Amino acid sequence: FHRQGYAQTTMAQIVQALGVTKPYVYYYFRNKQEIFEQLSWRPTVECFTCMDFAPDDPRPAHVKVMAGLEQLVRATIHHHPAAFFPYSEPQVYRPEYIAAQKRLANHFYQQLCRLLEEGRRDAWFDFDETRITAQAACSLPGFLYHWYRPDGRLPPEQVVQQLTRLAGRVLGLRHAG
Numbered sequence: 001f002h003r004q005g006y007a008q009t010t011m012a013q014i015v016q017a018l019g020v021t022k023p024y025v026y027y028y029f030r031n032k033q034e035i036f037e038q039l040s041w042r043p044t045v046e047c048f049t050c051m052d053f054a055p056d057d058p059r060p061a062h063v064k065v066m067a068g069l070e071q072l073v074r075a076t077i078h079h080h081p082a083a084f085f086p087y088s089e090p091q092v093y094r095p096e097y098i099a100a101q102k103r104l105a106n107h108f109y110q111q112l113c114r115l116l117e118e119g120r121r122d123a124w125f126d127f128d129e130t131r132i133t134a135q136a137a138c139s140l141p142g143f144l145y146h147w148y149r150p151d152g153r154l155p156p157e158q159v160v161q162q163l164t165r166l167a168g169r170v171l172g173l174r175h176a177g
Helices: 011-018 022-028 032-048 061-078 082-088 095-121 130-142 156-170
Strands: none
Touching: 011 022, 011 032, 032 061, 032 082, 032 095, 061 082, 061 095, 061 130, 061 156, 095 130, 130 156
C-alpha cells in the first residue's frame, strides 16, 4: 500500500508479502479494504488517545499537553507508513470507518483543548484561539507523511524531540526559570 497505493496493490501481492495463502488471508479479512482499514486503525487509536490521562494524574496541564504531543509524534513515526494512510488515501475508507475516526479525533481535540485552556489559565501557554492553536500544533506530525523517511538524516527519536519542541513553540509554551 505504501509503495504502490491502495488501488495498485493486489491481493496476490499482499498474500506474497505475507508468505501465506489466499484462503488464509480470506479467513481473517473479507477484502483488501478491510486489510487497509485494519492497518490504519491501530495508529489512529494510538494517536488520538495520547491525551487520555488517568483522572488521578497529578501533573499540571502544560506537562500533560507536552507529554501527549510527544506521544502523538512518537506514535505517528512508530506506525510509519500505516499512520499516513488516512492522509494519503482518504477516499478508500468506508463511511463507518470515517465516522469512528472522526469520533476519536473529536475526543482527542476536546481533551487537548481543555488542557490547553487550563495551561493558559496557569500562564504556561500564550495563544489566542484554542482550537486553531491545537490544530496547528498537531499539524506538525500530521505532515510527516510528506517528508518523513525512517532512514533519514535524523534518527526517529531526534525527530520526535525536534517536533515536540516546535509544537511547544506553536502553543506559546513558557519555560520555567
